[in-house]
Amino acid sequence: MSKSMSNVDVVDLAELELREVNARLQQHNGSEQGGHFRVINPNGAHAVACGLNAAVIVEIDGHTGYYAAGMNQAAEVTIKGNAGPGVAENMMSGTVRVTGDASQYAGASGHGGLLVIEGSASSRCGISMKGIDIVVKGNIGHMSAFMAQAGRLVVLGDVGADFGDSLYEARLFVRGSVKSLGADCIEKDMQDEHRDELAEILALAQVDANPADFKRYGSARKLYNFNIDNVGAY
Amino acid sequence: MADHDRILRTTPRKAATFDDHTLSEIRRAAATGIYDIRGGGAKRRVPCFDDLVFLGASMSRYPLEGYRERCETNVVLGTRFAKKPIELDIPITIAGMSFGSLSAQAKEALGRGATAMGTSTTTGDGGMTPEERGHSEKLVYQLLPSRYGMNPDDLRKADAIEVVVGQGAKPGGGGMLLGQKISERVAEMRTLPEGIDQRSACRHPDWTGPDDLAIKITELREITAWEKPIYVKVGAARPYYDTALSVKAGADVVVVDGMQGGTAATQEVFIEHVGIPTLPAVREAVRALKELDMHRKVQLIVSGGIRSGADVAKALAMGADAVSIGTAALVAIGDNDPLWEDEYQKLGTTAGAYDDWHEGNDPAGITTQDPDLAARLDPIAAGRRLANYLGVLALELQTLARANGKSHVRNLEPEDLAALTVEAAAMAGVPLAGTSWIPGTR
Numbered sequence: 001m002s003k004s005m006s007n008v009d010v011v012d013l014a015e016l017e018l019r020e021v022n023a024r025l026q027q028h029n030g031s032e033q034g035g036h037f038r039v040i041n042p043n044g045a046h047a048v049a050c051g052l053n054a055a056v057i058v059e060i061d062g063h064t065g066y067y068a069a070g071m072n073q074a075a076e077v078t079i080k081g082n083a084g085p086g087v088a089e090n091m092m093s094g095t096v097r098v099t100g101d102a103s104q105y106a107g108a109s110g111h112g113g114l115l116v117i118e119g120s121a122s123s124r125c126g127i128s129m130k131g132i133d134i135v136v137k138g139n140i141g142h143m144s145a146f147m148a149q150a151g152r153l154v155v156l157g158d159v160g161a162d163f164g165d166s167l168y169e170a171r172l173f174v175r176g177s178v179k180s181l182g183a184d185c186i187e188k189d190m191q192d193e194h195r196d197e198l199a200e201i202l203a204l205a206q207v208d209a210n211p212a213d214f215k216r217y218g219s220a221r222k223l224y225n226f227n228i229d230n231v232g233a234y
Numbered sequence: 235m236a237d238h239d240r241i242l243r244t245t246p247r248k249a250a251t252f253d254d255h256t257l258s259e260i261r262r263a264a265a266t267g268i269y270d271i272r273g274g275g276a277k278r279r280v281p282c283f284d285d286l287v288f289l290g291a292s293m294s295r296y297p298l299e300g301y302r303e304r305c306e307t308n309v310v311l312g313t314r315f316a317k318k319p320i321e322l323d324i325p326i327t328i329a330g331m332s333f334g335s336l337s338a339q340a341k342e343a344l345g346r347g348a349t350a351m352g353t354s355t356t357t358g359d360g361g362m363t364p365e366e367r368g369h370s371e372k373l374v375y376q377l378l379p380s381r382y383g384m385n386p387d388d389l390r391k392a393d394a395i396e397v398v399v400g401q402g403a404k405p406g407g408g409g410m411l412l413g414q415k416i417s418e419r420v421a422e423m424r425t426l427p428e429g430i431d432q433r434s435a436c437r438h439p440d441w442t443g444p445d446d447l448a449i450k451i452t453e454l455r456e457i458t459a460w461e462k463p464i465y466v467k468v469g470a471a472r473p474y475y476d477t478a479l480s481v482k483a484g485a486d487v488v489v490v491d492g493m494q495g496g497t498a499a500t501q502e503v504f505i506e507h508v509g510i511p512t513l514p515a516v517r518e519a520v521r522a523l524k525e526l527d528m529h530r531k532v533q534l535i536v537s538g539g540i541r542s543g544a545d546v547a548k549a550l551a552m553g554a555d556a557v558s559i560g561t562a563a564l565v566a567i568g569d570n571d572p573l574w575e576d577e578y579q580k581l582g583t584t585a586g587a588y589d590d591w592h593e594g595n596d597p598a599g600i601t602t603q604d605p606d607l608a609a610r611l612d613p614i615a616a617g618r619r620l621a622n623y624l625g626v627l628a629l630e631l632q633t634l635a636r637a638n639g640k641s642h643v644r645n646l647e648p649e650d651l652a653a654l655t656v657e658a659a660a661m662a663g664v665p666l667a668g669t670s671w672i673p674g675t676r
Binding site: 067111124131 | 439
């Protein structure tokens, strides 16, 4: 059942099965056609609004379970509430915004697009990220940016232990404190080009913060090729 | 030499415990300070399908005419939930091997050979290449912990999705591709700098355990409109529980890979000492499916050391729906061919023993990213060799099925088998030949 309210297609998860809801949201996949949807009564449902591949706008009124907006392409998804584990996992493009907090693995393995978390994110935020940009207004948990390959992770709050462990070429910006750095992650100089880069991401995320207040972290690139002298780091 | 000296001196004897290979490994470790890395699967002798025989037909079973009566070989995979199950002409598929570990020509050859015989190939830890998709009529796309190259467009292009939890060569270990093979194209597909040692994660980044996996599978189905069969591949660690949990998580197909199954590169100690052989793994996986009343509803693919139609037939008789081959397929297209013996010698090895696949110097042009070496493999001719080989496996499989009176290979059953060793009888759960004794039962 869906109701049209001023060009917004309202989709009710209390009345429809997940498959029907996602099929409706995915109906423009692969086409140029846009659309505007509001998903009501998500009640922590898993895999809501995943697999979108069109420039549609989706607002989810409430909390979501695992993998909301998973593998998103082109769509602009807003979760008005908290998001469960793996929000926007493997995102390719588009924007996903969480107005509350996010659980573990936010943006895991994301290849592109922008994920904004207005609250805090739990452990392993940005794990294996491959080009996605993630902006977290609050804090993030331990092992975040683990094996992060590419993209930018921006944190306005504090960061838990083992940040950026074994990371590759992802670039990390933190305004608050970092409990500890993981293997091969180091603090790097914050130069004008980095402040400009950060200002651009903050603007895209519509987050108000001064790039001058951030520190930059990245890979020391010492573990890129196996060296017996580094064996203690493994 | 005086007579009494000759009598007092025994012939030199090397210790069984410290054989030549062991001694050379100790010296190698002492010289380098690093463990040995190699490709392939377990090389030591383990209980295997050779330890079983078919009983054939006689008074109580009637055979089928070998050249007249039909014996079907097709299999349908993914009948549990997928809207579009895969139908294969033969129950022998090509296992996941990445572009990166293999050359583009080798991947193309696998696709051509499998397609000619109406069966599927599988991607690997490195994403799907357009060439691979183009040459494989039926292609299984792996979702691995690394998620290299993973994207929803390729998910939708796939004919099935395989969630890889582990592999037989190294249950609990992640992929490994050393810098020599990270060419510009491989690096780009994996979003990694060129030339670095790539050590894939051993756990998925966004799920842990079967409850999470169930949700992950739901997400994959939602992204692909519930069309694609979803396989879960596990290394043979605890196959009874791993199979049961895969079923619980919603798999359409479970793939169990024994310790003889190969890998592109891993520590030798991992390959030889973690995981169990294929033979007991099949039995345990089938036991789990039967106890759950899911045998034949969730299909079982078995891999790890499958070489002949006899291996295929025995796996099917024990309850598998299909098998998967990796190493044998590479050999069929030209891996370890004595044709290149001079070059194997220069690499310090010999044809049949070459396993430094991670170094990227494969004379046969298969496990390499060197353009000159890769150009040695003609994908059309190699594809034809693979098709021939698959054809022989199917003919052998049919021969054994007919000999046991079966008009379809899936009708092979444990009652058609006997074991030649007590170990095999215990592991496979079939009687020791000449007895009705299955160790572990009354």
